[in-house]
Amino acid sequence: MALFGTNGVRGIANEDINPELAVNLARSLGTYMGSKGTVAIGCDTRISGQMLKSAAIAGALSTGLNVIDVGPVPTPSIQYYVRDFADAGIVITASHNPREYNGIKLIAGDGSEFPRDGEKEIEKIYYSGEFSTVSWEKTGNFKTDPGVNEYYLRSIIKAVNAESIRSRRFKVVADTGCGAGSLTLPFLLRELGCEVLTLGAQPDGTFPWRNPEPTPEALTELSELVKMTGADMGAAHDGDADRIVFMDENGKFINEEILLAMMAKYMLENEKGPIVTPVSSSQRMADIAKDAGVELHWTAVGSINVARKMMEVNAVFGGEGNGGLIFPKHQYCRDGAMACAKILEILAGGKKLSELTESVPEYFNAKTKVPSIDTQTTMERVEFEASELGLKIETIDGIKIRYEDGWVLVRPSGTEPIFRIFAEAKKQGRAEELMQEGLKIVKKAEKASISK
Numbered sequence: 001m002a003l004f005g006t007n008g009v010r011g012i013a014n015e016d017i018n019p020e021l022a023v024n025l026a027r028s029l030g031t032y033m034g035s036k037g038t039v040a041i042g043c044d045t046r047i048s049g050q051m052l053k054s055a056a057i058a059g060a061l062s063t064g065l066n067v068i069d070v071g072p073v074p075t076p077s078i079q080y081y082v083r084d085f086a087d088a089g090i091v092i093t094a095s096h097n098p099r100e101y102n103g104i105k106l107i108a109g110d111g112s113e114f115p116r117d118g119e120k121e122i123e124k125i126y127y128s129g130e131f132s133t134v135s136w137e138k139t140g141n142f143k144t145d146p147g148v149n150e151y152y153l154r155s156i157i158k159a160v161n162a163e164s165i166r167s168r169r170f171k172v173v174a175d176t177g178c179g180a181g182s183l184t185l186p187f188l189l190r191e192l193g194c195e196v197l198t199l200g201a202q203p204d205g206t207f208p209w210r211n212p213e214p215t216p217e218a219l220t221e222l223s224e225l226v227k228m229t230g231a232d233m234g235a236a237h238d239g240d241a242d243r244i245v246f247m248d249e250n251g252k253f254i255n256e257e258i259l260l261a262m263m264a265k266y267m268l269e270n271e272k273g274p275i276v277t278p279v280s281s282s283q284r285m286a287d288i289a290k291d292a293g294v295e296l297h298w299t300a301v302g303s304i305n306v307a308r309k310m311m312e313v314n315a316v317f318g319g320e321g322n323g324g325l326i327f328p329k330h331q332y333c334r335d336g337a338m339a340c341a342k343i344l345e346i347l348a349g350g351k352k353l354s355e356l357t358e359s360v361p362e363y364f365n366a367k368t369k370v371p372s373i374d375t376q377t378t379m380e381r382v383e384f385e386a387s388e389l390g391l392k393i394e395t396i397d398g399i400k401i402r403y404e405d406g407w408v409l410v411r412p413s414g415t416e417p418i419f420r421i422f423a424e425a426k427k428q429g430r431a432e433e434l435m436q437e438g439l440k441i442v443k444k445a446e447k448a449s450i451s452k
């Protein structure tokens, strides 16, 4: 069984993700690191966070690793800290998952997400049960560092034009959903001279205010409050605050693909260089890269793929269409608070958020999903069927079929026996049409692979 999914190890707390797993995963990491070095360990605001963090600390110390307990932190905050002060990191978080979940995610020494091949090695050690255990006098040193979030916020303030933001005295409503961003976002906004109103800003792992996933449906009060108070914008994090979404001054939710494109456009106005995004992202990114005369690199889905490619090509910006934006001058990982500071920097230029969202090209989407008995076999057949039809295909992740006026992406889900079909075009009707084309190909491929 694969231990690591797309985003670390996830499951129901104290059932799938229990102290034993946390101890042994930390022991596996220590074994992998040759019992040498320092690991920073933190958690989000989930109820089981302290329990799992304590177990991970014990496991790491037993292998001889030194441990810095960084307390409750947003994921990008511990990532920034690891880059500067540790050789690896462990963060106990289930990101946007519902309240009963928890998870464990590893961080590489440079602060980026742990590489897949490293995870594979650690998985091997984990299942072998052969952990390094040092003698009594060599168990690791332990200390705490309560200044991690402060350090992270200082660095963000330095990375933007804080003076111009402060001069505008923006009014911002922040909905941190009782998650880890409650510890950072309201204070960042204060430091940037904003008038700050908060919703769900008490750290609370029962998530009494809303689900950790910041969907438009979960943010109706945020929208209302923005309108009611005449705020310049609203901002909302997911549970571990690596992602962020925004409402414009009219309380309108900004589609994350538009957010991504808008930010790419702004970053390229200030510095020319390659940009990076997954194949699932909007064609808006390609239009913006073309207008700026820079290269766009498409990657497989997953923020780690985006971040690694960004390092490789020395990109100026990258991100996903889910509110996960990466600013390489700050760090190579999704960073919600950094994205918020950047949005304020853009607003300080004088335009309203609604005007900025209108400045990116318009596209329409359609999506559906379809069950599959054997996604792998069907996938091979999808490629065959598409090339039989003489279609222009890309196989970076799933199959992306490009047409003159749009595209459709067919991808097997990583966790369920289904295919996801996602289409985009300049007109809504055409997007629906392309989605149907994709669906037809998958159905045909599924039939052929069953009868084989």
Ligand code: MG
Pocket: 095, 096, 238, 239, 240, 241, 242, 243
């Ligand atoms: Mg997250």
